[in-house]
Amino acid sequence: MRYRFGVRVGPVSFRVGSDRRAPVAQLRDLYAGYPAPEVGIADHTVRLEAPRPWRRWLRPQVRVAGDFELPGAVPLPARHALLAAEMAMNLQMALGHRRHLLLHAATVEQGGRALVMTGESGAGKSTLAALLAGAGWRLLGDEFALIAPDTGLAHAFPRPVSLKNESVAAVRTAWPDARFGPELVGTPKGTIRHLVAPADSVARMDEPARPALIVFPRFGVAPDIRPVPPAEAFVRLTEASTNYVALGERGFAALTRLVREVPAVALDYPDGATGMAAVERCWAAL
């Protein structure tokens, strides 16, 4: 493909090919300071290509393509190609990655111990992770927690943090020197902006952490904290995992170990500041 980009994020590497220049330039900017794939060979291929030849010029579009694709996925307008690239990378992970148990979760670290926050889209895990990273926690990742089946450790996968709508302003206020990618207006999820992962988080991407607390956050409701017993945590996490079934027995062993060893809480919060304070309180009580 005409324009190419390669990057390694923690234990996973990607090569991205595009028939347009702009998204590759944007990726280079968002991922400045990341290493290249080891010996130039990536785990996953992502393609940003027009769904039909004329869509390169006429109302240009890109589709989310690569080693793994979803049949019937709707193409995005070319101005959202960066979003397509991030979605395609997520898709390769969700459908293709087998070296770790993947949880749809944001993860931050302090003192070698990891805080795993998981919930559906809109639960506020990315925002909380960004706010915590701004307050000195190390960001391990905002999209996937990578749990190694043999050690139980959470491996860092610090991609740029995808923030939506009001959360962009909330993070900017709390963290004035944060760096962002371009503003993507009118996406299927509203306005999206990627927060560049902190330099420390990128520099230490090969340093895993021991999971210490699992949080199930819920945004926009009256504050409440309740413990989640292992059996319930297990069921919730099977739903949050994209490859639990594909890993078979290894996935089962990794997940049962996680919920046995790591306490879990459900955390309802009305706004970012309250949520952060509640997370810090739970963490301090460990």
Place this chain on the structure above:
Amino acid sequence: MLGRAVSDAGLLAGVLADPERAAALDAGSWAAVMAVARAEQLAGTLAHRLAGLPVPEPVARWLADAREAAEQARRTALWEAEMVRRALAPLGCRTVLLKGTAYVAAGLSAGQGRQIGDCDILVPREALPAVEAALIGAGWEWAKPDAYDNAYYRRWMHELPPLIHEGRDRMVDVHHTILPPTARITPDAEALIADAVPLGDGLHVLSPADRIIHAAAHLFADGDLSGGLRNLWDIRCLLDDGAAALEVRAAQHGLGREVTRAMRLAHRVFGAAVPDAYRQARASDAPYLRRLLARDGWGRATRRGTRLGFYVRSHWLRMPPALLARHLWIKWRRGPA
């Protein structure tokens, strides 16, 4: 040698045929081989072929993942076959596993690392209603509830409309023969079932010759060659396992032309062991070769014209012109699904 003169799909084929060639791959070629292998559902196969050979570290990790994914696919396929066996056991009709599930159940080399999708089975045509009822009773349900599709399958196809299991989300395709009844070639379905080989648990697989004939029929007498490289790899492995009186049996099914083409192309692309008579490609093989290797190093489908030609051909093979016109008319009026 492996230069840029061959297509990227050709590069993968060369490594599958002769794993020693992997030693000559540079980083760019590896990326191409891996992307083509993914796109052609040959990642697990590649992993098996390269087992034990020195490869760059990231490739070794990728291959280990592919090997493990294939092992999981094998386990799932065998379990699904067992579920089908239990559902159909009370009927007492002979149930023959086909394609990927058959290869792993019989422990054939074609099953090593193979990606397996649906569970394909062959049963006697007269047993279809009972088989269908038994499967539905055991938790399978219609995957395509559309009335026209349903009627189309029942009237014109060699299989029931696909059934999917409500709990396991796995598809079973129940065949009563190996080509659509509307196709110009009519294989001897009774002979396929009568000569099937028992596996020991009550299930059967096709005889060695019929396995090759089925794979060749599927590749060259049905469909548009999508996934054809994988099917040709199956044929290569099945040929290696050997089959007595293959040509005679192929002629009995009316599939002599397809089987000889399969032998020539499996030799040409993958270096299959075939008799001398089939070691020379024919001019008529050229478009097939072009189509089979129509994939670039980013995993993209290439050669649009060739692909379109084979797509049109697949409909032409399947249906007489009047039926084809009617089918396309109904599909067109209904609009895209």
